[in-house]
Amino acid sequence: MARESFEELPGYAELPDDVKDLEIAATARHGVRLFLRRVNDPDLDHPGSHRLFRERAAQRAEEGMALHLLLRTHALGVYVLWQALRDVAHPGEEAALVELVDILLQTHPGVVGAVAETYLDERSALEAEQRAQQRSLVRGLLDGMVPPGHVLLDQLRLEGPSLVLALGLDSPPPEDPVAVRRRLRRVQTVLDHAFGLDVLALLDGDGGRVIVPKDCAPPADLPRRLGKASGLQVRVAAVRADGPEHITDAGRTATEILRITRVCGLAPALHRLDDVLLEYHLSRRNESSHRIAALLDPVAERPELLETLRTHLSHQQDRRATAAALALHPNTVDNRLAKIAEQTGIDLSSPRGTALAIAALLLRDSEG
Template structure:
């Protein structure tokens, strides 16, 4: 660590004796210059005047004083890494206090300018070469310090953001599980509980971690803006739950905002709970509504319980669930037939609409439907068999979705548990 105490100017091998002598003559002016910068020079920066007096008059002035002495006592551009620790610690502190990065960096820029003016005004005409040496050394040192400060600030800011996000996730998880809220006041009154399922992964494989982070950041930003507050989101790459205490209904453009943020394939359902005790049940219901709507071939968008009442009812676990799911077992090796059945039922058995969704000729849809009926024995023209097909699709989807909790999503397979992926 570079010491604040006296140092032999001759130790600065990179500077000429004339440059070292000029720097030494400027050092007695450091205290007054640091005070003037903290009280007057930095006041021209937007946002600086609102800082607490102790930050301006003590910490910022002390940092400016340390930086100038560090340079004038021999720093010739080769700033040692440990000499930067002081500035890195202050940068992390400023990030924690919420000072904007541009404001922090401007203080360093103005400080360099003011020190240059002192060097220039102190230099005699015959010290022009020495002044040029110090100018080059000063700008080199500034580059090193600003780089270290920026890196430290951004690291601290990223850590703070991650901490706030985890706090929000913990609160959402606790409320959805019916546990005591660990990060805020007890929830009273209505709370909106939302479940969103994002677009399916690309055929080439899972999204990259960078793509997932960007997706979640866009989703969180869209939610916060739509509700006008920080929402408690428990999201992963596939979607998840959002809890908004004190809110009884969703904003009118919420679905549009989510589509713009994560893509047109998003599926959303929400419900209002009237007390904290109702939040877990609401979370299970909205996740199940989305799962059922997807399993039955309904197009992406907003799903309401009333829209899938029959399918929701038919998909409830019972002693007959395994036998109902087995009705579609003959289609297990023909995923294109299962997809056609799902889309066809979702399109209200309109063969032309089904053909459009699947990009097929209507005759091809007819051929597939005929094959489905041959393999399963179900008559899709009969109301009872159509209901059985819907129930079988829903039960199969529930079975496929069950089997574990993935942080951030919702469960499938029977009553949904908050926190698993469907």
């Protein structure tokens, strides 16, 4: 197995000398020995004969060698061995040469199959480990458990401003884990394509959080794209982080925006803080929060009243729009709103009463 033959392979020359001179050479010798054993006993199928090939394939996968280069070394090894057999064959030995080549070609698919299988398994395991580590780092950063500037975060390559998203999948149906994983892969693909890079995503069946490591604005049709990929309505909250040290706060703000849009009954869309400024302000907790939340205690056991109130507020207190959204008669809406006012003392016809109702809904939800 002349080294000169392998030097012709693209990328071979860049390999470390110990890999070329020791490991690849040892693997080639092992392959020749296996071939000679099969020549002596064509029916021999020695257990563990592919072990060295598998070990080397796993090592090459861990080192990052391209699979095509690894497989080419094996294919070239077979060709060089064929050349050696051809060169030493004498006239009249054609039948023997054909028999030897037949054995050589019979054994090659098994070797290539073992090498490719092991390589892909090892790469899959390594990539799964890398994804798990990346998810752990992203979660730690968003949750504030890994401080900005930590050496581990260098792996995320976060520099300068970023965009942080919170995603909400409305009413995901009960599904088996395989279907959920497929949906999340489609969502991940849409996100990567939308921003032109691999985003850092923490996704689950209900949505998740995403860091887009560049200064950009989300596409206006991002919820529609995600909805098409997931088969569900998707709401997206977007917050800009001026630097890695602001990502934790941006993630919390995005999650809160998402919660507020749900509580206030806003339709799934692309939401920013400016879209819910008043609601965001009213939902901040302070000394008066528990008393404001308690204003709705009298109707806490009447979910239809709370849903009517939430829908009425989200439709700018338009009784007909509220009735249409709830599939009710407008008079029924009026009766329910009157019952709420009677039991809570909140006057929904006044700006103050409307603000109190919004704050009470938001604060009760945050308590839950």
